[in-house]
Amino acid sequence: MEKSENRYVVWVSVAPYVCRYLVDNFGVRDSNVQNLIDIRSDAALMAFFTPRLQKSSHTYDRRLQQRGTTPYRTARVAIEISASRFSRSGWALSPTDEAALARMLELRCQGILLAFLQAHYMISGDASESIRAFYRTFHQSEDTWPYDSIRKIWNRNVPRSQKVTLRTRLEAEITEKILLQLSSFGTISAQGLNKYQNEED
Numbered sequence: 110m111e112k113s114e115n116r117y118v119v120w121v122s123v124a125p126y127v128c129r130y131l132v133d134n135f136g137v138r139d140s141n142v143q144n145l146i147d148i149r150s151d152a153a154l155m156a157f158f159t160p161r162l163q164k165s166s167h168t169y170d171r172r173l174q175q176r177g178t179t180p181y182r183t184a185r186v187a188i189e190i191s192a193s194r195f196s197r198s199g200w201a202l203s204p205t206d207e208a209a210l211a212r213m214l215e216l217r218c219q220g221i222l223l224a225f226l227q228a229h230y231m232i233s234g235d236a237s238e239s240i241r242a243f244y245r246t247f248h249q250s251e252d253t254w255p256y257d258s259i260r261k262i263w264n265r266n267v268p269r270s271q272k273v274t275l276r277t278r279l280e281a282e283i284t285e286k287i288l289l290q291l292s293s294f295g296t297i298s299a300q301g302l303n304k305y306q307n308e309e310d
Contacts, residue, residue, distance in 0.1 A: 118142060118187035119162070121207055126254035127214045128184035130221075133248055137189065144186045157213060158188065161206040182211055221247065222259065223266055236263060 116139065123131070128144060137145040148154045202210065222243060229239040240259050244250055285306070292302045 116142060116145070117190045118145065119190060119202060120185050120187055121202065121210060122179070122182040123184050123186055123211045124182050124215055124218075124254075125184045125252065126249055127211065127218055128186055129249055129253045130218050130247070131186050131214070142187050144184070145189060146186045147189045154213075158202075158210060161202055161210070162190070163201055163203065179208065179211070219262055219266075222262060226259075226263055227267060236260070 131146050131148075132144055135146045135148050135151065137147045139145045148158065225243050225246065226236070226239045229242050230236060233239055233242075240256060240263075243259070244254075288297070288302055288305050291297045292299070297305070
C-alpha cells in the first residue's frame with residue numbers, strides 16, 4: 110500500500126497487456142503515481158477485489174517482499190481505494206488473491222482478443238493481419254503482448270473448423286445458388302449437380 114497526496118493505492122503485479130487494458134479503461138492521471146487505476150465503475154472487478162482486501166502486518170509485509178512474481182507479470186498497477194475502505198477493509202491482497210485477480214484480468218483480456226480476432230478473421234482471412242489490427246485498435250504491441258503468445262491463444266482456443274472466413278462462406282453460398290439455377294434450367298444434370306455440390310472429380 111502507498112499513500113500519495115491523499116490517495117490510497119494497492120499495488121498489483123499484472124501482465125503488460127493487462128496493464129495496458131487497465132490504463133486505457135480505468136486509468137487516472139497522476140504525476141505522483143504511475144499506472145494509477147480506479148476500478149470503481151466496474152462492478153465485477155469491485156466485487157472480486159474489495160472482499161479480498163485485508164489489513165497488512167509486519168509478517169505479511171516481509172512475506173510479500175520475499176516472494177517472487179510470476180515471470181510474465183512484470184508490470185505493476187496501483188488500484189486506488191478510498192480512505193474509508195483503507196480504514197475499514199484494509200490495504201493489501203494476499204499473494205494468492207493478487208494472483209487470482211491478475212488471472213481474472215488476463216482471461217478478460219483474452220476474451221477481448223478472441224472476440225476481435227474471430228470477427229476480423231472472417232473478413233480478412235489472415236490471422237497475422239487480424240493480430241496487427243488488434244494491436245492498433247487496443248493499443249497493444251509486441252512489447253506488451255508478444256505476437257507468438259497471441260498466436261498460441263488463437264490456435265488453442267479457436268478450432269480449425271471455426272476459422273472460416275466470410276469470403277469462404279459467401280463463395281460457397283454463391284456457388285450453391287448458381288448450381289441450383291443451372292440445374293433448374295437443365296444446363297447441368299442431377300448427376301452433375303450432385304458431383305459439383307460434393308466437389309467430386
